[in-house]
Amino acid sequence: MTMLSHHRRYLGVVVLVILTLLLAANFVPDPLGRGVWRGRSRPPANEAQRLLWKVQDFSLYVQDNFGFRASLPALRRTVRAALDAPNDRNIYEGSNGHLFWGRENTPAQSSGDLVRAEAVERFVAMAKALQAELAPQGGQVVVAIPPNAQSVELRDLPDWQKDFTPRPTEYDLLLAGLKADGIAAVDLRKVLREAPFTGPRYMRSDTHWTFASSVYAFNAALRAGGHPDWTVDPKVVIGPLEPAPPGDLVRTSRNARPVHDQNFVPRFQPPDAPIERSPVLRAPHEHPAFRPYVQRFRPEGPRVLIIGDSFTIGTWTRLFAGTPVAEAGWMHFSRRTLGYCGFDAADVKDFKPDLVILARTERLFPCLDDAWPDHLPEP
Numbered sequence: 001m002t003m004l005s006h007h008r009r010y011l012g013v014v015v016l017v018i019l020t021l022l023l024a025a026n027f028v029p030d031p032l033g034r035g036v037w038r039g040r041s042r043p044p045a046n047e048a049q050r051l052l053w054k055v056q057d058f059s060l061y062v063q064d065n066f067g068f069r070a071s072l073p074a075l076r077r078t079v080r081a082a083l084d085a086p087n088d089r090n091i092y093e094g095s096n097g098h099l100f101w102g103r104e105n106t107p108a109q110s111s112g113d114l115v116r117a118e119a120v121e122r123f124v125a126m127a128k129a130l131q132a133e134l135a136p137q138g139g140q141v142v143v144a145i146p147p148n149a150q151s152v153e154l155r156d157l158p159d160w161q162k163d164f165t166p167r168p169t170e171y172d173l174l175l176a177g178l179k180a181d182g183i184a185a186v187d188l189r190k191v192l193r194e195a196p197f198t199g200p201r202y203m204r205s206d207t208h209w210t211f212a213s214s215v216y217a218f219n220a221a222l223r224a225g226g227h228p229d230w231t232v233d234p235k236v237v238i239g240p241l242e243p244a245p246p247g248d249l250v251r252t253s254r255n256a257r258p259v260h261d262q263n264f265v266p267r268f269q270p271p272d273a274p275i276e277r278s279p280v281l282r283a284p285h286e287h288p289a290f291r292p293y294v295q296r297f298r299p300e301g302p303r304v305l306i307i308g309d310s311f312t313i314g315t316w317t318r319l320f321a322g323t324p325v326a327e328a329g330w331m332h333f334s335r336r337t338l339g340y341c342g343f344d345a346a347d348v349k350d351f352k353p354d355l356v357i358l359a360r361t362e363r364l365f366p367c368l369d370d371a372w373p374d375h376l377p378e379p
Helices: 002-024 047-065 071-082 106-111 117-137 170-180 188-194 211-224 248-253 316-322 345-351
Strands: 091-093 099-101 140-144 184-186 238-244 261-266 293-296 303-308 327-332 355-358
Touching (some): 099 106, 117 140, 117 170, 117 345, 117 355, 140 211, 170 184, 184 211, 188 211, 211 238, 211 261, 211 316, 303 316, 303 345, 316 327, 327 345
Parallel strands (some): 140 184, 140 355, 303 355
Antiparallel strands (some): 238 261, 293 327
């Protein structure tokens, strides 16, 4: 009985320590918390509604930065890595410290283990329907899908992901379908693997490609669309490789370990046209950063519209500055950041583009959930 009481005393101390830590977590900021407020755009409202929003924002801030919400996932990741059982559901690490995005079935999509044929065929049908709508006014569609990092940075994949037998992927199915329907397209996986520059194709700590990859992909899209005279000289617009701040994968994973990243310095050519709102690109987006815009470089000339996402925003339009293109517009592929095939075809037609570049990133290009652009006739 004395020995049992002795153990109970130790057990009581352990329970007391655990309860104290849990209580303290509600008052002490999480050491891995980012300490930022979630931003969102809201419509005008009365005082009561604004007060309610402030209370909700404060609640979200506490959730994000207290209660070990950031530290516990980091601890879980460390323990799994020590047990050689990495978490491949969200963000995982490959060779040379390269981080990879794991959600939206990205690893399985790049390896060919996941092929959603119906959704891919729906994208092909969408591109064909859009081409048919634009043809009477002289417009052309070219498809240039920014690949997943897993589809390009093959040497940096973790060992468990390298050991798969190559098989047809959704990207392959897409290219075959577009070719059969006579829609111009380019395989940016091959372009980036073979691009003649030294340095990373994708950021180590970010889901996105480097600026050099963006330039070579831009040129490849224009060549596929029959406009090699609109391409840019990589030697002129791509600057040196320099250190870059940690990217979205580090921020999302709350990774406390430093990840040294690099990117190429952009050297955009004049004129430096301002970013403006266009009265014909009206479709809203859930995030204010992804609102449609245009850049006007000269009074007359061709018009290009890029329907893409974060891979092309702010860069591909600016690359047209030193080309014959008069006006370059950009709009998101969906009304939601992670949405599918959700743009407004009426806006596209009203823009009257000579060339439309469909550039939705690989992991989100399939038209899932029967998604279809507004005001575009279905076949």
